[in-house]
Amino acid sequence: MTIILLLIPIVLMLGLLGVVAFIWSVKSGQYNDLDADRYRILEDHDKPLSREEAMLHRRLTSFDDE
Amino acid sequence: MSDPASLLPSSEFQYKPFVRRLDDGMETLTCTLEGVRCGSCIQRIEDAVSSIPGVIAVRANATTHRMRLVWQAGEVQPETLLQKISALGFKPTPFNPDQMKQNARQHKEQLLLALGVAAFGMVMLMGFSYSVWAGLALDMGDNTRTLMHWLSALIALPVSAVAGRPFFTSAWKGLRHGQVNMDGPISFAVLMTLAASVAETVRGGEHVYYDAAISLLFFLLIGRVLEAGIRQNAGSAVDNLLALSGGIARKILPDGSILDIRDDELRLGDAVLVASGNHFPADGLVEDHACEVDESLITGETRPRLIKPGEKLVAGTLNLGQAVKMRVTAVDKDTRLAQIAELMERAEQHKGRHQILADRFAVYYAPAVFILSLLGLLVWRFGIGASWHEAVMIAVAVLVVTCPCAVGLATPVVMVGTVGQLMRKGIIVKSSDSLERLAEINGVVFDKTGTLTHGKPELQRVSSQELSGDFSVSLKQAASLTCNSTHPLAKALTSSCPTHAAPNVKEHPGLGLSQQGAEGETKLGSSRFCNISDEERQKWDTGAEDKELQELWFRIPGKTPVRFTFRDEIRGDAKQTVMSLKKSGLDVFMLSGDRANVTEKIAKEIGIEEWQGQCLPEDKVLFLQKHRLIGYKTLMVGDGINDAPALAAAHVSMSPSSASDISQVSADMIFQGEDLASIKSTYELAKRSMRLVKQNLGFAVLYNIITVPLALAGGLTPLIAALLMSSSSIVVMLNALRIRSA
Numbered sequence: 001m002t003i004i005l006l007l008i009p010i011v012l013m014l015g016l017l018g019v020v021a022f023i024w025s026v027k028s029g030q031y032n033d034l035d036a037d038r039y040r041i042l043e044d045h046d047k048p049l050s051r052e053e054a055m056l057h058r059r060l061t062s063f064d065d066e
Numbered sequence: 067m068s069d070p071a072s073l074l075p076s077s078e079f080q081y082k083p084f085v086r087r088l089d090d091g092m093e094t095l096t097c098t099l100e101g102v103r104c105g106s107c108i109q110r111i112e113d114a115v116s117s118i119p120g121v122i123a124v125r126a127n128a129t130t131h132r133m134r135l136v137w138q139a140g141e142v143q144p145e146t147l148l149q150k151i152s153a154l155g156f157k158p159t160p161f162n163p164d165q166m167k168q169n170a171r172q173h174k175e176q177l178l179l180a181l182g183v184a185a186f187g188m189v190m191l192m193g194f195s196y197s198v199w200a201g202l203a204l205d206m207g208d209n210t211r212t213l214m215h216w217l218s219a220l221i222a223l224p225v226s227a228v229a230g231r232p233f234f235t236s237a238w239k240g241l242r243h244g245q246v247n248m249d250g251p252i253s254f255a256v257l258m259t260l261a262a263s264v265a266e267t268v269r270g271g272e273h274v275y276y277d278a279a280i281s282l283l284f285f286l287l288i289g290r291v292l293e294a295g296i297r298q299n300a301g302s303a304v305d306n307l308l309a310l311s312g313g314i315a316r317k318i319l320p321d322g323s324i325l326d327i328r329d330d331e332l333r334l335g336d337a338v339l340v341a342s343g344n345h346f347p348a349d350g351l352v353e354d355h356a357c358e359v360d361e362s363l364i365t366g367e368t369r370p371r372l373i374k375p376g377e378k379l380v381a382g383t384l385n386l387g388q389a390v391k392m393r394v395t396a397v398d399k400d401t402r403l404a405q406i407a408e409l410m411e412r413a414e415q416h417k418g419r420h421q422i423l424a425d426r427f428a429v430y431y432a433p434a435v436f437i438l439s440l441l442g443l444l445v446w447r448f449g450i451g452a453s454w455h456e457a458v459m460i461a462v463a464v465l466v467v468t469c470p471c472a473v474g475l476a477t478p479v480v481m482v483g484t485v486g487q488l489m490r491k492g493i494i495v496k497s498s499d500s501l502e503r504l505a506e507i508n509g510v511v512f513d514k515t516g517t518l519t520h521g522k523p524e525l526q527r528v529s530s531q532e533l534s535g536d537f538s539v540s541l542k543q544a545a546s547l548t549c550n551s552t553h554p555l556a557k558a559l560t561s562s563c564p565t566h567a568a569p570n571v572k573e574h575p576g577l578g579l580s581q582q583g584a585e586g587e588t589k590l591g592s593s594r595f596c597n598i599s600d601e602e603r604q605k606w607d608t609g610a611e612d613k614e615l616q617e618l619w620f621r622i623p624g625k626t627p628v629r630f631t632f633r634d635e636i637r638g639d640a641k642q643t644v645m646s647l648k649k650s651g652l653d654v655f656m657l658s659g660d661r662a663n664v665t666e667k668i669a670k671e672i673g674i675e676e677w678q679g680q681c682l683p684e685d686k687v688l689f690l691q692k693h694r695l696i697g698y699k700t701l702m703v704g705d706g707i708n709d710a711p712a713l714a715a716a717h718v719s720m721s722p723s724s725a726s727d728i729s730q731v732s733a734d735m736i737f738q739g740e741d742l743a744s745i746k747s748t749y750e751l752a753k754r755s756m757r758l759v760k761q762n763l764g765f766a767v768l769y770n771i772i773t774v775p776l777a778l779a780g781g782l783t784p785l786i787a788a789l790l791m792s793s794s795s796i797v798v799m800l801n802a803l804r805i806r807s808a
Binding site: 012026031061 | 088092094106108109112113122123124125126127128129130134136171175178179182183186189190193210217220221
């Protein structure tokens with residue numbers, strides 16, 4: 001039964017990971033516009049953005065002042 | 067056209083004042099979007115615009131109906147982008163994002179975070195609790211059980227700090243202002259339960275209620291998130307309107323050139339050019355020539371007024387004539403419009419004091435719960451002689467079982483269903499308590515112009531007959547003259563008989579239209595303009611009532627003059643709607659800014675006995691306040707700027723989506739389309755939803771009657787508590803779904 005001394009911390013860690021991931025997703029605005037995001041995944045982007053371009057795009061289009 | 071200023075090109079999209087510079091030579095613009103129906107519209111816009119060279123980023127939001135554009139200055143003109151979007155079928159309107167309020171979205175985000183954390187907590191705690199329940203049956207050792215309890219405490223305490231925050235802060239705020247709301251008992255129950263559970267854990271005891279406390283928070287948060295969703299959707303629609311009402315003014319600089327600036331940048335003494343069909347951006351005096359002005363938004367008066375040079379103009383009224391130069395005499399807070407807005411804000415304050423049913427319920431519920439709990443404590447300790455510890459556990463059991471899950475969920479789940487149904491019918495509801503207020507009304511007050519009538523003149527008769535034979539030829543000819551005029555009577559003619567524009571038509575503001583032809587001058591306008599003699603007038607005069615109608619005379623050289631009469635037509639379903647409202651037991655009234663005799667006639671035709679004409683916005687507010695004192699709870703339905711204060715002063719208000727921006731902001735509900743029947747159906751739905759809410763609350767009381775004795779008798783365990791809590795919530799939610807079968 002002492003196995004639970006190992007299992008419980010693992011469970012807590014995993015749970016914590018889940019909570020942190022959830023908090024991050026809400027704070028990064030992923031729940032702001034569920035209607036449009038459903039369709040955005042269907043978009044065809046022929047040229048993938050470079051890392052800098054992607055970061056710039058994120059910064060420019062986040063509706064922070066809403 | 068003699069006025070050179072009216073020949074100046076004006077951009078279809080007035081965006082320049084709203085463009086902002088970013089670093090690296092980038093420029094950005096934020097717009098509201100009209101015509102977005104779904105997410106795929108967003109995709110089309112983004113695809114189309116991002117393929118234009120020079121565009122750096124474009125992102126459209128389907129929830130708030132807004133769009134952000136970023137481009138490299140010089141490589142592409144914003145105009146190109148806006149035209150592209152417009153060509154796709156969406157109307158972009160640039161605005162200043164600083165005017166936006168962001169509360170609704172942030173609030174929803176906070177609640178969503180609390181919900182997620184509560185969900186995590188509940189799942190983890192259930193894991194531990196289940197192991198204890200199973201363990202107790204299978205002979206789990208005391209030390210293991212205590213370990214489980216400590217682990218539960220480790221999770222429950224931080225989780226409740228995050229998930230409970232919305233309730234604790236709301237209860238605290240309420241307490242400070244002396245108001246009781248549902249969050250008081252909820253916070254008390256959660257905190258007491260956690261405290262007692264910790265004490266029990268320290269003792270190494272058997273019954274702890276961590277999962278019950280967190281589950282309670284979880285269920286209640288579901289209701290709150292749903293309600294916040296309602297507010298977010300309605301909130302952004304309203305905020306978009308606020309953005310639109312900040313418009314552009316065309317300032318005339320000393321050297322004669324024109325500069326487009328924002329309305330709020332106007333100063334006293336500025337000269338402004340107001341084109342035909344545009345609203346006057348500030349109060350002022352006419353400078354160059356007379357113009358016809360439509361004041362109906364401000365006063366409700368349907369007839370346009372001719373304003374001569376040197377006379378006053380009011381901000382918000384519409385210029386019907388040619389472009390006119392105006393000297394600003396009042397801006398911002400000093401304009402008549404601002405006075406109306408202030409009247410509106412003062413009238414609105416009474417709404418904040420309205421307590422929703424659930425909160426009124428809490429006023430009795432909270433003390434009752436507290437007393438029962440205390441009773442249990444005292445009876446067990448002193449009556450039965452149990453130890454302090456046992457007595458406290460009984461008290462906690464009562465707190466847990468009177469769990470206000472059913473009460474806390476009773477209203478939100480019903481309201482979400484109701485609002486959803488109304489949204490599908492095209493009715494926007496701004497908050498769930500406006501539905502509660504709607505269910506309470508005993509009287510309805512209608513504005514006349516634009517609400518019960520269409521708000522614009524329509525062709526009623528040609529001479530003394532309905533359109534037929536010879537006269538329809540005259541109508542077609544007259545309509546060919548009116549094609550390009552923005553005067554309401556001219557527009558009425560054009561819409562009743564669409565045809566090609568005749569060449570060489572000259573407009574004389576305040577008088578009429580003329581066309582020089584081979585046989586002489588054809589004239590369309592007032593009887594003076596067309597030189598109608600008394601005997602010619604007699605020919606078509608059919609009685610006294612004719613004098614009140616608006617008319618246009620049409621003189622073709624060599625033929626008998628034709629007379630067109632116009633009326634602001636009553637909406638098709640007005641009479642029926644009023645009748646059905648009366649049948650529901652509601653008293654119906656009508657208020658109007660128009661002349662008394664016109665108002666009386668319309669009232670008689672629709673079937674409204676009590677009416678009042680020549681009302682200024684202040685008069686409408688007074689009427690509503692007077693009726694409130696004699697016990698009326700009124701629904702106000704109106705559309706013009708002159709109705710906005712009344713919409714705020716009524717118990718609850720509705721506005722058609724064709725209404726002015728300020729009215730839509732002021733009203734509690736907005737209905738699309740032309741049907742007044744929406745009013746009746748919304749009222750019926752509101753009443754039904756309140757019935758369901760009361761049923762839910764009644765169920766909560768019944769549930770307590772059954773379970774509190776159980777708790778007082780000491781028969782409650784955490785397992786039973788968890789089961790009761792979940793089942794009561796489910797029953798309440800299932801009952802709420804019955805709104806769909808309305």
